[in-house]
Amino acid sequence: MPKPQPVTLFIQCLVDGLYPEVAEAVVQVFKKLNIDVDYPLDQTCCGQPAFNAGYRQEAKTAARHFIEIFEKSHAIVCPSGSCVSMVRRHYEELFAKEPRWQARADAVAAKTYELTEYLVDVLGVTDLGARYDGTVTYHDSCHLLRVIGVQQQPRQLIRYVKNTQFVEMPDSDQCCGFGGSFAFKYGDISTAMVAEKVKNIQTSGADTVVGCDMGCLMNIQGYINRNNLPIKTLHIAQLLSG
Amino acid sequence: MVLINTEKYIAEAKEAMKDSNLQKALSSFQHRIGPATAATYQKLPEGPELRLKAHDMRMRAIENLDVLLEVLADNIHRRGGRVFFAATAKEAVDYCLQVAHQHRVKKIVKGKSMVTEEIGFNEALIAAGIEVTETDLGEYIIQLAREHPSHIIAPAIHKTRKDIGRLFADKLGIPYTDDPPTLTQAARKALRAKFMAADMGVSGCNLACAETGHITTVSNEGNIRMSTTLPPIHVAFMGMERVVASLEEHDILFRLLARGAAAQNMAGYVSYVGGPATSDQSDGPQEFHLIIIDNGRSRILADVEFREMLCCIRCAACLNVCPVYGKIGGHAYGFAYSGPVGAVVTPLLVGINRAKDLCQGETLCGACQDACPVNIDIPRMLLALRAKLADGDKDWNVVRNSLAEKVAFQFWAWVISKRARYDRFLQLGYLAQKWMPGADGMISRLPLALHGWTRSRDIKSVAKASFKKRWQNRQS
Numbered sequence: 001m002p003k004p005q006p007v008t009l010f011i012q013c014l015v016d017g018l019y020p021e022v023a024e025a026v027v028q029v030f031k032k033l034n035i036d037v038d039y040p041l042d043q044t045c046c047g048q049p050a051f052n053a054g055y056r057q058e059a060k061t062a063a064r065h066f067i068e069i070f071e072k073s074h075a076i077v078c079p080s081g082s083c084v085s086m087v088r089r090h091y092e093e094l095f096a097k098e099p100r101w102q103a104r105a106d107a108v109a110a111k112t113y114e115l116t117e118y119l120v121d122v123l124g125v126t127d128l129g130a131r132y133d134g135t136v137t138y139h140d141s142c143h144l145l146r147v148i149g150v151q152q153q154p155r156q157l158i159r160y161v162k163n164t165q166f167v168e169m170p171d172s173d174q175c176c177g178f179g180g181s182f183a184f185k186y187g188d189i190s191t192a193m194v195a196e197k198v199k200n201i202q203t204s205g206a207d208t209v210v211g212c213d214m215g216c217l218m219n220i221q222g223y224i225n226r227n228n229l230p231i232k233t234l235h236i237a238q239l240l241s242g
Numbered sequence: 243m244v245l246i247n248t249e250k251y252i253a254e255a256k257e258a259m260k261d262s263n264l265q266k267a268l269s270s271f272q273h274r275i276g277p278a279t280a281a282t283y284q285k286l287p288e289g290p291e292l293r294l295k296a297h298d299m300r301m302r303a304i305e306n307l308d309v310l311l312e313v314l315a316d317n318i319h320r321r322g323g324r325v326f327f328a329a330t331a332k333e334a335v336d337y338c339l340q341v342a343h344q345h346r347v348k349k350i351v352k353g354k355s356m357v358t359e360e361i362g363f364n365e366a367l368i369a370a371g372i373e374v375t376e377t378d379l380g381e382y383i384i385q386l387a388r389e390h391p392s393h394i395i396a397p398a399i400h401k402t403r404k405d406i407g408r409l410f411a412d413k414l415g416i417p418y419t420d421d422p423p424t425l426t427q428a429a430r431k432a433l434r435a436k437f438m439a440a441d442m443g444v445s446g447c448n449l450a451c452a453e454t455g456h457i458t459t460v461s462n463e464g465n466i467r468m469s470t471t472l473p474p475i476h477v478a479f480m481g482m483e484r485v486v487a488s489l490e491e492h493d494i495l496f497r498l499l500a501r502g503a504a505a506q507n508m509a510g511y512v513s514y515v516g517g518p519a520t521s522d523q524s525d526g527p528q529e530f531h532l533i534i535i536d537n538g539r540s541r542i543l544a545d546v547e548f549r550e551m552l553c554c555i556r557c558a559a560c561l562n563v564c565p566v567y568g569k570i571g572g573h574a575y576g577f578a579y580s581g582p583v584g585a586v587v588t589p590l591l592v593g594i595n596r597a598k599d600l601c602q603g604e605t606l607c608g609a610c611q612d613a614c615p616v617n618i619d620i621p622r623m624l625l626a627l628r629a630k631l632a633d634g635d636k637d638w639n640v641v642r643n644s645l646a647e648k649v650a651f652q653f654w655a656w657v658i659s660k661r662a663r664y665d666r667f668l669q670l671g672y673l674a675q676k677w678m679p680g681a682d683g684m685i686s687r688l689p690l691a692l693h694g695w696t697r698s699r700d701i702k703s704v705a706k707a708s709f710k711k712r713w714q715n716r717q718s
């Protein structure tokens with residue numbers, strides 16, 4: 001079998017700065033598959049925080065930076081549905097009045113993938129030979145589910161993990177209340193939402209909640225930690241690299 | 243006077259979240275109807291893609307609004323109905339007042355209508371000495387309690403049956419009970435008398451059809467039909483966007499409306515009204531007036547970014563799945579329209595600055611669009627509104643929300659456009675957090691405005707070495 005094409009990692013700012021172990025797990029996953037990864041050192045942020053807050057000029061600066069760095073890559077893989085949806089859906093809109101940039105944005109968007117999407121849909125891999133002792137439930141992050149349309153891929157991957165029991169939580173597709181700056185500016189509403197999410201996780205009987213977006217997981221983890229609950233939060237890459 | 247309370251979003255939301263009855267009611271309502279609506283879309287004979295087709299139909303109608311409204315009006319004129327185009331809320335209310343005065347109207351019965359909430363109809367007519375009675379059970383309860391609806395379809399969702407029992411005992415003079423059938427009977431009895439005595443009936447309009455020249459009203463209690471056929475005059479209010487071209491399109495949208503609103507294939511009572519009763523008809527009003535309301539809609543129509551919002555058929559399906567609405571209920575939105583539809587429409591109607599919390603206080607989760615029977619891209623428009631707030635906008639008279647925030651994002655853009663700068667900034671964050679309380683890599687209190695997060699949650703701290711550093715170490 002020919003060696004699969006190498007992938008270029010886009011490690012979103014949140015993971016790069018706060019959860020570097022998640023990015024290391026992604027590297028580990030590709031290592032298992034014998035796929036070469038490269039990591040352009042100049043990368044920073046896709047621009048989503050600015051875009052969601054309405055600062056489009058500033059988001060454009062980030063988008064141009066992203067495009068310049070990644071347009072030469074064969075396939076760009078990112079462990080976040082939210083950042084990928086930024087690149088795929090919103091870059092085009094950002095450059096609506098700049099056709100040259102828009103064309104470059106479209107070209108990059110077409111080869112940017114979320115991690116589980118790339119594993120299952122592009123590589124056709126579901127069994128990574130991982131092992132994890134625990135009962136796992138899965139939280140659907142909003143943009144991954146509704147913009148990228150990824151729902152079954154992470155579940156398939158989790159089901160193949162040895163020693164893991166997979167259980168669904170009620171309303172797994174309901175927003176956790178993160179929403180970027182929403183969680184800071186509208187902290188009370190956000191808290192009510194994450195409280196419900198955590199209650200649903202508890203109802204499932206899981207000891208571990210897995211997701212594909214660190215934004216959501218950071219929110220869930222923050223609430224769990226404050227309330228001393230015996231639930232672990234893991235990015236799916238961490239589960240699959242084990 | 244139209245009541246606009248959009249500035250109180252955060253405070254009202256907080257109140258609502260403290261109300262455990264409301265929380266229970268919202269949760270059970272959303273769990274019941276949200277999934278049920280999604281299931282009815284799946285069971286459409288044309289398949290769930292019909293939503294996309296319906297979106298196109300609505301867009302086409304919006305783009306040809308001038309022609310469609312003219313055809314609608316002509317057809318209604320031909321049958322002896324009258325049509326009035328009202329540019330503002332005041333014009334709409336004044337026209338109705340004038341009709342009422344002409345006929346010495348003392349008592350009005352009214353079917354549920356959001357657009358009349360929008361224009362402050364009840365307040366204006368009551369101020370003119372006319373009795374206005376809401377006849378939808380939920381609206382009737384709200385009116386007795388002197389409140390405003392908190393949901394487009396289920397206006398009294400925030401009230402328990404005990405609340406209603408107490409209210410009826412107080413206002414209708416019946417012995418206290420919380421038995422729903424007994425309460426419903428009491429309302430029915432009280433309302434019968436109002437129906438019989440009314441000299442004008444007022445309704446909204448769920449959809450209008452240009453080709454046939456009729457408006458459609460929908461209810462599950464039969465009250466709208468009664469309000470519009472018993473009294474000698476029927477005045478209907480419609481937002482100017484609520485028209486479709488042909489009966490065929492009307493049929494499709496109307497089926498989607500029933501699914502979006504109540505997960506039904508068809509509402510209990512559907513009436514097509516095309517004019518006053520003809521001489522050979524024994525039932526129906528002698529006069530029919532249709533008031534077509536602009537009240538800011540032309541401005542929405544003129545803006546390609548927001549035009550799509552006029553596709554809305556006010557079914558409330560988006561409310562029934564919105565996780566934010568599910569926590570804060572309808573009153574926090576401070577205007578006639580709540581939930582995701584309100585988060586876009588209200589700022590456009592009342593002013594983007596004064597309703598800024600409505601479009602910012604959402605997570606952009608996208609559940610609304612999936613639930614919408616006409617697939618309106620609400621998240622896109624929330625983002626567009628935020629862009630106006632971020633940088634100000636002349637066309638919409640928006641002043642920049644916060645200069646400090648703008649500067650912060652400019653600084654951010656400068657930082658992230660060069661990795662070396664970004665690395666230094668990360669390092670700074672790593673050092674700064676040493677002064678913040680916390681344990682085991684989690685911070686328990688962030689400074690200043692960021693404490694909005696840590697009031698209820700911890701947050702992960704910045705790692706000693708970023709992934710980039712770790713990658714470089716690994717390579718060397």
Ligand code: SF4
Nearest residue numbers: 554555557558560614
């Ligand atoms: S936006 Fe869509 S779902 Fe919401 S009220 Fe309007 S038509 Fe219904």
